[in-house]
Amino acid sequence: MRSVGRQRMSFFIFVLLSVVLAGLIKGSVDVPLGELFHPENRPLLSLRLFRVLAGIVAGSGLAACGIALQAILRNPLAEPYLLGTSSGAGLGAVLAVILGIGQAFLPLSAFIGALVSAVLVYSIARQGYRIPIPSLILSGVVVSVAFSGIIVFLISVSSNEAVHGLMWWLWGSLDVYDPRLLSAVSLVVLAGIAVLFVFAQDLNALSLGEEEAHHLGVQTERVKTGLFILTSLMTACLVCVTGIIGFVGLIVPHLMRMVVGPNHKTLLPASCLAGASFLVGCDLIGRTVFSPVEIPIGVITAVVGAPVFIVLMKMQHRVRER
Amino acid sequence: MHGRAVRRMLLSVALGLFARPGWGEEPRSLRVVSLAPSTTEILFALGLDREIVGVSRLCQYPPRAVSKPKIGDFSNPSLERILSLKPDYVFCTGIEQARVAEKLKQLGCPVVVSSPENFGELFDSITGIGRRVGREREAAELIAGMKAKIDRVSDRSRSRGEGVRPRVFVEIWHSPLMTAGNGSFIDELITLAGGQNVAGDIGKAYGNISPEQVIRRDPEVIVLTYMEGKGSVDPVKKRWGWSAVSAVRNGRVYGDIDPALLLIPGPRLADGLIELQKRIAP
C-alpha cells in the first residue's frame, strides 16, 4: 500500500493544481478561464484567488499542525485544536463583538485569546521542567471546556446581535479578503511549516516515544516545548481568520500516513499538499452545490471527512485481519 | 470609396465584437444589487426595475422583486453571485450586514450602507440613494409623499391633546420576549401615532424585556409585529398573569398589521404609521 518518492509528490502537486484551477473557474457562477482575467471580472477573480489562497494556507497549516501534535502527543487522535487554541480564539472573538470593537480588530482579539489559552494550557500541564503528555492533553481539554462555558455564558447574556455576528466562526469560512491580514497569516503559517519540515527527524523520533527519542539524542523537552509553541502560534493565526474548520487536522494526516507512511520526511509535504487540495475542494463544493446559499466550509469538511474516515478505518481493519 | 466603406464597416464590426465596456463606464446601463428588503423597496419606489439585477431571498415587496435573480439570504449572501452580477452599487443595511459590506469593500465593490434609526435618517438615506442612481426627483417626491402622511398622523395626535397618550407595548418576538426601546424606529412611530412606548426606558433600540415588567407597566394597547409574519393574539391573552393587563382586558391586542409595514425601514413605514395610529388612537 505504501509508495514513496518523486512520483507520488508530483501526483499530489498535480491534484492540488487541478483543484485550484477548478476553484478559480467554477463556483456559483462558472467563468471560463479566458474570461476570468477581463477587468470587469476582476472582483470575482479577486474573491476566488483570496479564497483559494486561504484554502491552501489553512489546509496545509492545519494538516501540518495535526501531524506535529500527533507525533508529540503520540496519539493519532490529536488535532490542532486539542490544546485549547480554538476556544481561546472563540472567546477573544466573542469579547470583541460584545465590547463593540470593530470588525477590523476581531482577528487580533481572537489571536490574543488563542495565545492566552495556549499559555494557560502549558502552565497548567507543566511539572517542573517537564511537560508530561497526559497532563498536556488533560489540561487542553479542561481549558477548552472552561472557555467554551464562558463563551456560552457571554452569548446568553448579551443581545442577539452578538450571536449572529459569530455564526460564521463556529463552522469556519475562507472569507479573508484583507490582503495584509492574509499575507501576515500566510507568512507565519508557511514559515511554521518550513520549520516543521526541518524537524521531521525529531518528529520521527518523538513518535516512537519520549524515552526512545531521548536515547536517540533528541532534546525531547526543548523540542516538545518549541513545537508546541509553534503549532499553537500557527493554529492561533489560522483560527482567528478562518474560524473553526474541523476534520482537516485529524483526517488528512491519517489518510496520508496510510498512503505514504509515517516517516515525517515524506508525510509532512504530502499532507500539506493533500490538506491544501482538500480545503480548496471543500470550499468549491460549499460555494457551488447549493448556490446561491453558501454552506460553511466546516460543514463540508465534516460531511466529506467523516465517511472517508470511516471507510479508511474499515479498510485498515481488513488489512490487519489478513 | 467602396474600400473605405468596407473598412469602416469591418472596423465597427471588429470594435463591436472585441470592445468590452469597462467597469462603471457611462454608456452601459446602471446595475444595482440590493441585499435587504428595505433597500429593495426604496429602489423600486424610486422607479428602478430593469436596473435591479439581484436581490436577497427575503425581498418580497413589491411583487416584482420575487422574480429577480437571488443572491442568497440576508445575513450570508453569496459574494460570488453578487460580484458575478457586476453591480455598480450594492445596497445593504448596517448592523447585521456589516461583515458582508466589509468584505465587498475589500474586494473593490462599491457598497452603500443604509441604516436609518429614525425618519430623519431614512429621508437622508433615500436622498442619498436617489443621488447615486440618478433619481433625485423621484426621491424628493417619495419623501414628500411620506412626509405628508406623517404630518396627517401628527395632526390627528395633536388634536387629541397631550394628556391622552395611551400606553403601548409593541412585541417584536415572543420567546424570548422582545420589544423596541428608545432610539428605535418603532419608538418614534409610537410617539408620532400619539402613544407612549412602555418600553421607552430599556436603554437600547431592540432588547429583551421580562413579562413581569410588561404586566407592571400595564399597556393599554399591545401590537404584535413578528418578523416571521402576523402573530396570533390568543396565546398572548392566555399568558400567565396577563389577563390583568388593560390591553388584554379591553380586547386591544392587535396582530393584524403586516409586520413589514412596521419593521422595514423603507417607503411603507409611513403606511405602517397610519395603521398603528388606527389601533392606538382611532
Place this chain on the structure above:
Amino acid sequence: MTPFMRLNSVVGGYAKEDVVRGVSLDIHRGDFIGIIGPNGSGKSTLLKLMTRFLKPWRGVLTLDEEDLGGIEPRSFARKVAFVPQDTWVQFPFTVEEIVLMGRIPHLGRLQSETKRDFALAEKALGLTGASHLKGKEIDQLSAGERQRVIIARALVQEPSLLLLDEPTSHLDIGHQIKMLNLLRRLNKDTGLTIVIVLHDLNLAGEYCNRLALMEEGRVFIEGTPEQVLTYKNVESVYKTVVVVRENPISGKPYVIVSSREA
C-alpha cells in the same frame, strides 16, 4: 586504566523516593557487565541514570571523565545506545525505518540517509536475525521480533557502550542464546562495552565477565561471576535457598533452586 564510565555514590529515583541509594561502579572498556538483583532493587533505575533519562540527586556519573550532565545529547547518543525492556510503537513504521532511526544521532536534521546508513541497517538486521522482517510494519510483529529490531537499531547507532534492560525477557530459549551469543561476539570482536540487566542469574553468570548484585538500591557485591554467585550471596539477597554448582560445559557458576520448603 581509567574506567570508560564511572559512577560515584550515585543517588537517584522518581518523585520523592530514592530508588538508587548510593551506587559506585567502574565500567572499563571491553567489559561485559551484568546487573542482577531482586525486583525493586533498582536495576532499571540505575540504567536510566546511566542513559541520562534520570538526573541523579547526588553523586557523579562520568563518561571518559566527562560529567554526564554536560555532554551534548547527540554526542552522547553516538557513544551510548540503550535497549529498553519493552517497546510499543504507535505508528506503522516499517522495520527498516525503525532501524534507520538509529542513525539520527549521526545525521544532521536536513541530511538524508546515505548508502552507508542503509548498509549499516542491513548488517544490523542480519546480525540480529531479523533481515526477513525488513519490509514489515512494526506493529505487526511479535514481542520477540520487536525486541530483535530494537537491538538492531541500537547497533546501528555504532555505540561504544551498549546498555540493555532485560532484552531477552520476550525471547524463547533459542533466541535468548542467539542474542547473548551475538552480544558476546560483538564484545569480543569489536570491543563493544556492554552493561546488561538480567533476571536469569545463570545466563548472567555464563556470559558476563563481571557481575554487580544489587539489593535495595545499593551494590551488595561486585566482581567476577565466581565471586558474586555464591550460595551465601544469593540466599542473603534473594531470601531463598539455593545451591551453587559448576556448569559442566563452561565451568561457570550455576545456581540451582530448591523447591523444598525448609
